[in-house]
Amino acid sequence: MAASARPIIETRYEQMFPTLEPAEIERLRRFGETRTYGAGERLVATGEVSPGMFVILSGEVAVTQQNVLGRHQPIVTHGPGSFMGELAQLSGRPSLVDAHATKPVETLVIPSGRLRDVLVAEAELGERIMRALILRRVGLLESHVGGPVIVGRAEDGDVLRLEGFLDRNGHPHQTLDPDADSCAKTLLERFHVEPSRLPIVLCPNGQLLRNPSEVELARCIGLVRPIDPAKVYDVAIIGAGPAGLAAAVYGASEGLAVIVLDCRAFGGQAGASARIENYLGFPTGISGMHLMARAFNQAQKFGAETAIPDEVVRLQCHPSPDGARFQLGLANDERVRARAVVIASGARYRRLDVANLGAFEGSCVHYWASPLEGKLCAGQEVALVGAGNSAGQAAVYLASRVAKVWLLVRGPGLEASMSRYLVERIAALPNVEVLVQTEVCALEGHGGIL
Ligand SMILES: Cc1cc2nc3c(=O)[nH]c(=O)nc-3n(C[C@H](O)[C@H](O)[C@H](O)COP(=O)(O)OP(=O)(O)OC[C@H]3O[C@@H](n4cnc5c(N)ncnc54)[C@H](O)[C@@H]3O)c2cc1C
Structure with a gap:
């Protein structure tokens, strides 16, 4: 079998689940606090925001994923020196997995904000942790087990819309076709859904959505959160394409308080490119999605906040004593206050001039x-x-x-x-x-x- 056809958990296990040296754990202590859990106690639940990344000091933690019918499938068991977390913990989003102590456990919990500090302050260790977090997300995407479950026919335009939205935001999900999958039929019976009312989406928090908009789905799975209307950002960036993400990386790495808003997904047009071959530094080419996912993770690592999908519909200039010169109005009536605004909203597609x-x-x-x-x-x-x-x-x-x-x-x-x-x-x-x-x-x- 070709190496690329094997799951990443087999090909890159060592990088996905590295063991930290005692001296490295000592250096991490200043970023978190110790917590203990009894055997059988839950550390993290799917759909809930985790307290942060856990470094296992002693004992054992089993990480599992729930399938469509709620059955737990093992992913990995963490022992002393291992750490538990993936990209959701970097951005403070709800967990995609469950974890419980199989033996009494002592852990070092590093909250999301402090985890970003680790990645910046500890260059070599931070690189290993960041790589593991990214590879674990790739593993979850490959497994097609966790995340929201879309039930609908593969060729249905709304199924494609929802799948496309989750794919482009790098969020694991499953799609079940009621014509081909017995689990789909079971779910439709359990939730009393008529086949004519598809698609539905079953979210990890147990909520059922009927043909939701992208914004409804994103809110339900915790991809986008309410924005603090009182906070004044140094820079608000409209658009998370290559231009917006570059601005976010450079702004946040200079210590500015940055927020990036996009009405669809990170990556913009570049995220749709099958292979970008003319980008400096990638002589063999790279898929647009991979390039943009790297940029997105890089922006988050430096602490840029993201609000995706959130559409900016108004820009007002209202100088105020706290330094907020601009106010952005969002489609959902929220507002963002900022000292400076970068508009990186890219292009609008030309449509064919055809009536139907x-x-x-x-x-x-x-x-x-x-x-x-x-x-x-x-x-x-x-x-x-x-x-x-x-x-x-x-x-x-x-x-x-x-x-x-x-x-x-x-x-x-x-x-x-x-x-x-x-x-x-x-x-x-x-x-x-x-x-x-x-x-x-x-x-x-x-x-x-x-
Ligand atoms: C299929 C495809 C392949 C390509 N391949 C290549 C290539 O190989 N090499 C190359 O050099 N270029 C390529 N390009 C072009 C390249 O992707 C674009 O030049 C580049 O993405 C432009 O970047 P940008 O950040 O300025 O804008 P965009 O990438 O267009 O990003 C703008 C973002 O702003 C968001 N936005 C717009 N309005 C709002 C609003 N009101 N509120 C919130 N968000 C908003 C949009 O959703 C979008 O995500 C390709 C483009 C496509 C479509």
Whole structure:
């Protein structure tokens, strides 16, 4: 089996679960406080905010994940010198796992804010801890066990919308198709849901949401929290694309109080890129999602607060005695006060000038070519509209997954608007056909299906 096909918990176990030296634990003591737990006592519960990262001083802690039916599946058992936590503890978000003491345990609990101090103050140790936290999140994403459970048909536009939102925010989740999965049928019976009322989302805190908006879902799973209306941030950044995240990293690393707001997900357009090959320092290329997840974690490490998804709808200038010159109004009527504002809101997509476009958006018309859309279009023929680099990357990515890509270009060719390396790569792909001087003027289909 190829190394990449094996789960990360097998290939990078040592980095995921390192054991700290006694001297390192001594250095960590000033960042936390000791707490003891009796055998069988719970340290962390899924859906609740954990007190922080736990360093195990003595005893043993079992970490488990609940499956759809509430059964616990073991992930790892931590012993002395090991530490328990993942990215949720870095940002103070609700836990994605359960943990209980299997023997009497003494721990050093480092709260979220102090954990960020560890990562900055202890460069080498901080790097090892940060790597472990990131790899553990990747492991949770790979396992497809924890997080909210979406019940709905794979091709349903709302299922895709919710999956896309969770994927792009790096949040573990599961999707169950009632036509194919007996667990889905059990859940529908248990919660008395008619198949016509799908999708539903079952959140780790036990709440059931019926076809929620992204904001409703994010609030329910603790991804976004209320903002303190009295706090004055040094910098409020609108947009968590590459520009916004860069501003957040540099601002927060200089010790400024920073908040980053985005109405969709971190990463912006770059998060949708299958492979970015022209970014300085990545000679072999990197997926946009990986690059942006690194930037997002880096911003959090330096203490930048994030509010995602939160849409900024107003910007007012009201100098006040406490130094807050600006007030941002959010779509949910919250407000953010700041001394300075960075607007990094990026681009707005141009839509096709076709009357019934809306009837097919989300089900057959998509604006990303991520693994989600790749799976959806597998083995089919796909029409891709555009002649810029985004279209070029999407064509290259989809060509390996679909039967044929028709690239529809209004102009006389690709050369004027697409990077040369992409033009050459497309020319070498036998299942991509470029149709020039071609425009989409109508869409035909029924029930959202083209
Ligand atoms: C598929 C694809 C592939 C690409 N590949 C490459 C590549 O290989 N190389 C390359 O150099 N470039 C590439 N690009 C272009 C690159 O991604 C963009 O130039 C870059 O993302 C722009 O960064 P930005 O931060 O300015 O804006 P964006 O990435 O657009 O981010 C802006 C963010 O602001 C948020 N926002 C907007 N309005 C509000 C509001 N009112 N409130 C809150 N949030 C708001 C948006 O949700 C968004 O997340 C690609 C783009 C796409 C779409």
